[in-house]
Amino acid sequence: MFGLSVHQWLFGILSFLSVLFSLMVVFSRSPVNSVLYLIMSFFSISGIYLLLDAQFLAVVNIVVYAGAIMVLFLFVIMLMNLNQDTEPQRTVLTKVLAGSIGGMFLLVLTGLLKNTESTDKTFYGTSTVGWIQSLGKVLFTEFLFPFEIITVLLLAAMAGAVMMGKKNIQ
Amino acid sequence: MGALITILSTGIVAFLSEIFNFKKVLYPLSLLGIAISFFFNIQEWNHTFSWKYSDNMLLFDKVALAFSSVLLLTVFLWFLMANTYFKSETSLVEHTSLVLFSLIGALLLVAFNNLVTLFLGVEILSIPLYVLAASNKKNILSNEAGFKYLIMGSFASGFLLFGIALLYGLSGSFDLKEIYQVLTTDQVPSYAYAGILMIFIALAFKVSIAPFHFWTPDVYEGSPIVITALMSTIVKTSVFVAIMKLFLWYFYPAYPHYIELVVGLIVFSLILANFSALKQTNAKRLLAFSSISHASIMLLLVIADIRNASTLNALLYYTFAYSVASILAFSIIQIVAQQKEETLDVLKGLFYKQSFLSVGLIIALLSMGGIPITAGFFAKYYILSALMMSPYKWMIIVAILASVLGIVYYLKMILLLFEKENKPTATPLTITTHEWLLIIVSIVLLVITGVYPDSIAQTFLK
Amino acid sequence: MEIVLLSIVLLPLLGSILNGIYGKNLSQSLVGYIASGSVGLSFVLSIVAFVHLQSVPGRILNAEYYRWIVSGMLDVPMGFWLDCLSSLYILVITGVGFLIHIYSIGYMHNDDGYSRYFSYLNLFVFFMLILVLGNSYVSMFVGWEGVGLCSYLLIGFWFKNQEYNNAAKKAFIMNRIGDLGFLLAMVFMFKNYGSLNYTDLLKPGVVTYSSTVTLIALLLFLGATGKSAQIPLYTWLPDAMAGPTPVSALIHAATMVTAGIYMVVRSNIFFSLSETSMAIVGTIGGITALWAAIIATLQFDIKKILAYSTVSQLGLMFLGLGAGAYSSSVFHVITHAFFKALLFLGAGSVIHAMGGEQDIRKMGGLNKKIPMTYYTMLIATIAISGIPPFSGFFSKDEILAHVYEHNKLLWLIGVVASMLTAFYMFRMLFLTFWGYFRGGSETYKHLHESPSVMTVPLIILAVLSAIGGLLGLPELLGAQNWISSYLDKVIVMKSYLGLSHNTEWILMGIAVAGALASIYFAYQLFVVNGMLPVNDEKELKWWQKIIYHKFYVDELYEAIVRQPIDFTGKVCYRFFDKIVLDGLVDGTGNTILFLGHWMRKIHIGNIAYYIMAMTLGIIILFILMR
Amino acid sequence: MIGNLLILFPLVGFLLLLMPSFRENARRLALFFAGTEFLIALIAYALNFSQHTDYLLKVDYLWMTVINAHWHLHVTGVSLILALLNALVVVVVFLSVEPSQYHEKPYLFYALALLMQMAMMGVFLTKDAFSFYVFWELSLIPIYLIGLMWGESGKEEITLKFFLYTFIGSLFMLAGFIYLYHHTALLNEKGIRSWDMLDFYQAGKLLTPLQQSVVFWMLFIGFAVKVPVFPLHSWQPDTYTNMPIQGTILLSGLMLKMGLYGLLFWLVPVVPNAVAQWQNLVVILAITGVLYASLSALVQTDFKKLLAYASMAHVGLIAAGILSNTRQGMDGAAIQMFAHGVYVTGLFYVVHLFEKHTGTREIGKLGGIRNLNGQFSNLFLIILLGSIALPLTHGFAGEFLILTGLAQKSLMWSAVAGLSVILGAVYMLRSYQKIMLGDIVKTNFTFGGLDKKDKWSLFLIVFFILFLGIYPQALSIFTSNNISILFK
């Protein structure tokens, strides 16, 4: 249709959806809604991953982000009882300022990233790099060290969360 | 690498100490761990020239070893300083392990050879610090500090990632050597430069170069003072090694594209930091602005454009001098403030109450101000000397004026020490053995290296 | 001989140090003996040196002791230079000085600062000897400033009186103005001729005409005007009468003030080479002579009259110098030293008798009470008035003859000044000694002749005043002019009197007649008519008022020099230092603090704004990136 | 050898005084150290008479390999003279301390003064630019602390201003030095850089005129602030007035010699061409300063402040002499540095005595002291005459040579500078008259006999003033040789 391939169509739709949901995240008044929109957005992003033949990542994205992290968010929101319909908003001036700064940022960045000149590099067909085998191979050979060291990060996060959550007992 | 592993083990062991109930030996254990790491560093320094680990992810060459030694020394001094703090702190275990984990991030940053390790280093360094900044749980200011640091830090991480992604897009690899290769070719797309700039921005955020410094004063003020001391030292040291590595070596082909921006940032940053510091009333906030100013001065090494051992020597010397002086200053303020708010007024008349502390503070401040015979002078000398060779000779004037403004607020602090207090405070200041040790060691280090800079400034030969 | 010269100079210094340090513990008589003895011994040695000099070939004796100031080409030794000129001078200094020391023993009797006085006085002799004996201009300068210092100390001797202190300070500062001229002259001399030593400079052919010669000569002359109280720097001398009278006699009449003449004669080569400077010296001298003489006619303080007389006489000497009559001026210096010292000492005797009163309106008829003083002073007065055969006549006549040859107008001025001299001197004499006593009866009872320790010096000086003219009897009278031939070696460009004998006779006649007429006039006014100086200045006519107020010169200097300087000082300190410079420095500081305050305030604590600012920064960086 | 002793001895004193166990006897200990230092300086002076003792006077070790900075001391020539002055003045300073002064931690004052002495020794003796700078900056700290701790009211702002002024100056100086240091690489084929004084002299001549000018101004600002040369002087009067008297003596007697010494050995010979180029400007600035300070001194009512301006006038003349770049000017300056150090010490000592005996130093409140103490007034008079350069006092030879030197370049300069001769006499005699002469004023102060220590200090000063006035060669044989090297 319109001279566009399926890939291109899908990309267009998914992009549109992800942008739309992202905007909803920002604009929705209730934090709960924001979480839900964010999950929707993640789903569209996972779609894009699929489009890019990164099936494993797409799944992980949904499992980790939409499944785990977002639930964490929801929990916290519920915990804090923030599910009112409205909450205090920034002043219009701040919003306009934020919007215009964001707009400028976008403008400048797209201007910079426009002529990427990487058109000489093209790829057609089905990519296998995103498959779990190849990812695992890379992860446990080339990226073994980061993989190991990231445990420190998780440990640290854990320790931090524990410390924050702990009661002050001498 | 030995250091990294030792610290990692110490951190994990520390983390487990609560479960296995050896909290009592935790403190000596940590000191021991740091000492052993230091020992390993010396061993490795003597043995080989450089070790590569895990497919070029890490490169423990002399540079990494030297700077990691500075980091270890800083953290060692920090532990001496934090002893008092630990005594009154419930979550000792978490603190110890978080600090050690943060140190691991710092060690990664001095040894990285790959953008992945860079990213992980930055994050491992930062995330424990976010928590530590907020660690005074009952204090909303501390919470706020942690929160602000976290939000802004993550925001900056976003830019770091964006930059890394763009560079990856350019070269198809995270390996810095390959990126360097690609950058040397002719047709480099402009988004690569944007990526480099983004990485620079993210790192500038970490070392707080204006206008990416906004978190610094607030977080420094809000955090417990020991954490502030840690933040202001190891973060600066490690991230500056990263900056130097990237922007004077690996990204050097793109040098003309960002150097003028760096110049502009330095000037702006120096002006903003020094001017803002002039009328501060909070000691930590003042030192925050001072740290911004120091970071900008260190960044001058990038624009000096000297790509040999002398730059590394200069950075090593500067980070060493700055770290020791900072720890010294913070620890004295900690003692004087006695867990109350660290306004500058606590220093009033200190000289007449506890002259030893004030001598320590004077030496620390003079070192920061770059007065001989303290180490800070030689550090400043190095910068000026490097600038003299650079195409931006006029920056010398800026550096001089910044130095002068800097000395103004250091002197203002010194002035307070000699101000007669109207009502002498009732509680006498107590100095623990650890603090004695810390202060004496720091003073000796600052003076010895100031008088005999060869001891450090000759670390890297040609 | 080196030792002798050194002793001549150092003996007074030794006396000074002894009296200065231990004087308080010694008896008064011992102090007096030490002081007078040291100068006396010096005098004896000076005679020895003088005699010895006659046998030295070339009549120059240069004794160098050590190198004093050395720098590159500049090599100033510390040493003494005895030649015809300085040998005469040391005789006068130590001789007259000795007499005045003796006199002072009586005069200063029982004063609080007795030993201090003698210490200063000896110190003065020491510096004066250095001045004339020094073998370089720098050494001369040492003495030059040193005598200024002693003059300062002695004028302000009675330091409790701030008036006296003011006079002392004025003397010192005016001298310093002259000294600066001298200093600059030396500096330029060195620049042009590469040396300041007499051995180099006085060699024939070293100093030759160049454009700076005039400048050097004039600067030297500026120095001389300061020291020798010439226009425009003369006003300190009358004020200097605040010091003890023997001091006025020694310093402000006989020796120090004639240093200017010594210096000009010593540097005669510079002056002779420059017509301009000669003309200026002569003119200034002439005008000063007349100017001071006019002022003197209306003064009523006995010492002030003598002071103006000194200024006038010094002017006369410079008039002679301007005419190239160097030896005549030196001759006049010597005779003047005799009679003016005598006059001052006599005046001191009068004051002593009057119990400190100096106002001639309150005197009169003293000749009966203090005859010795009267007669000696009469001799001196006749001598200064230029009546032959007393000493003043010969020296003055010689000068005037030379001036006549050079410039008739200046000669006329000189003659008028001489006539005025005779007038006011006799006015003083008549008012003091003749007529009836006008003071209080208490004072009258107290009147007494001075002790012999004071009168003997008077007598000796009176004899010298009377016969001093023998030193330079003019050739006109068939004698050989000893002093002129003696000084021949010192003077490079001699000027010989080219006048015919007739003319000389006529000139001599005019001078004597003028003097006699003035005396007669004074006699008519003050003895016959019994006129007295008015007590109330309202009775004066306008021109008299001007003269009475010394032409308002002090006031003029106050208005055009002192006040502007003080005002400039205030501008410098109050305006420039305090407002402009401090304002600049503080202003910079305040601006920075203000900016600092403003920059500090952008840290408003709200995270959204922080991130906006960061993003804005990033945007700007992206825009600027190449 | 001797140089090391001269520097290390006060340092040891400094460290010992900080020990708690020595605090009780601080004064005695400090005097011991200062006195011994003076003896060492005298020995160094004596050693200079022989050719064969040079090895004792010279020290040269490599100090910092990384920048090739040396520990290079040579106790000779002007350095020797200034070392002697340094030792002398510190002795007098210590003698002058009253028990009532420095009541909070008196030992600290002695310690800081010794530290300062050590730093200034270093400045004067070193022939290596890097250590010169280090010592230069180091000397600032103790005097700053002295002013801060024991200054009069308003000390905070004034000491800050003082510190900043000199700090800015010295940073510029440092920049200039670094610039020269990098250019010493041109001197040898290997490109080895050096901080050596003689290498600087050569390197300076290799620079282009523009570069020389830049270096000249950088160094000049550094030195001129310290001296101070008009118009960079606005820190000076306030600081002098505000410091405790011993601090003032250290500042005026010694510290500003550092600036002059710098001009003499680290500026004029380094970039002679630039000096020639800018000479008109800087000499005129210096001479303007002379007149300006003299005139300002005329209107002062505080004797200490008057002396501050007077000192500025005198050093302005010395600076002019140095900048004239003539043999006589420099020789004169070298002698005058010592002379100024001595008589200014004496004058401030006199101020100290006024404050001690009468509790004031306002000229208007004093008067008639001569009636009370004749000996003191005589000593004061001699010192005062020394300061107005009366011949046969120490001040004369130097001032005369400076004027001679100035005249070599321009007659006008020496004429204008010479005006200070008159103005100096005016303000000095004016204040002498008001303070010492006249009848006793009706205020209830007494001025009895001087304390022994005060008397001997003044005697010492007067001795130097007179002896060196009569025999200036005692100094100038050494300075002259030293300076003649600059003209080869």
Place this chain on the structure above:
Amino acid sequence: MINGIPIDYFILLSTVLFTIGAIGVMARRNSIVIFMCIELMLNAINILLVAFSTLHQNASGQVFVFFVMTVAAAEVSVGLAILTMIYRNIKSIDTNLLSNLKD
């Protein structure tokens, strides 16, 4: 060009999402939403990484995404812990209330 989709488009998409995230950080007062926006920013970059990874046929880009996710998770856990603590202290997570640290 990946399967006919120019790589520019991916970059553009990524940039847009990134910007939206950034705007969210600036415009919202609720701390939790701010966190979400930061997550959004990280995800935007992930797209970019995956796209480049596919373009270059290089798996390391996608491996890197794992790390990013881990880091994001760690950040979120720490962040939420801090937020809970703040909530405990002041019963609110409004950033306007979290602006006590200022000049």
